[in-house]
Amino acid sequence: MHELSLTLLRDAPSRVAGIILTERNVSWPSYADSSTDEAAAHPHGLTAGTRVVYSLVIINKAGGLIYQRDFQAGLQKLSTNDYLVFAGTFHGVHAITRSLTPVFPYSAPATSNTSASTIPMTSTLPNPGLPKTGLEVLETERFRLTCFQTVTGTKFLLFTDPLMPNVDSVIAKIYELYADYVMKNPFYQLEMPVRCESFDRHLATWLRGR
Structure with a gap:
């Protein structure tokens, strides 16, 4: 039996409120020996400490592929x-999931400088006060897709092994390299395909040396 669950992103104070999609297979209990090695159970023979990055995709704010x-x-x-x-x-799905993020009205607490009446505001769950975004993580048995969206709407899609830890820090470093070697390139035109040799070189070097 196949199951697809939809949950809200939790415990991420430094990230915007988002949505996580998790895909997994549901089957009857197995009576295999519990001492089976974890690496053998993984489809690629990897362990929880493995850091495998499969692919990187960058999409501009209009949904066009640029890298x-x-x-x-x-x-x-x-x-x-x-x-x-x-x-x-993905651009369309991201927009749909963004509209699914719950937003509830709330009132800001009164202070000594304001009157008793407060101005109605909106709140996103589970992180009140943070702007809402769309799909952030899509996880399957074979890979994990992590989406990082910048303030300008550019999306970084990173395909990694599902057991890879600290994916957020990897995307943050990739975004830093993008800012240094693409956005600071005087010959690069915004929203156009990325063809920067220095970005390719530094990105590959950093991923190999992690």
């Missing part, structure tokens, strides 16, 4: 048209 790169050998190759369709589809 795609694989970092592991043996991955299934997709055509450029497939990636363009994926970028547009």
Whole structure:
């Protein structure tokens, strides 16, 4: 039996309120030996400490594909048209999930400088006061897709192993490299495909040296 659960992002004070999609297979209890090694149970023979980055996709604020790169050998190759369709589809799904984030009215607490009547405001759950966003994590048995959206609407989609820890810090570093070697490039045009050799080189070097 296949199950897809939808949950709200919790315990992330430094992140905006978002949505997590988790996909998993549900089956009857197994009576196998509990001493089975964790690496053997993983489809790729990896452990919880493994740091594997499969691919990076960058989408502009209009849903256009501006960057795609694989970092592991043996991955299934997709055509450029497939990636363009994926970028547009994810952009639409992200907008839909953003509209699903609950927003409830609330009143700011009164202070000595304000009157007893307060101004109605809105709150997002589970992190009141933070702006809402859309899909942030899509997890399956084979990979985890993590989405980081900038203030300007650019989306960084990172495909990693589902057991990889500290994905947020990896995306933060990728965004830092993007800001240094793409956005500061005087020849780069905003919202256009990224063709910066220095960004490719520093990105590959950093991922190999983690």
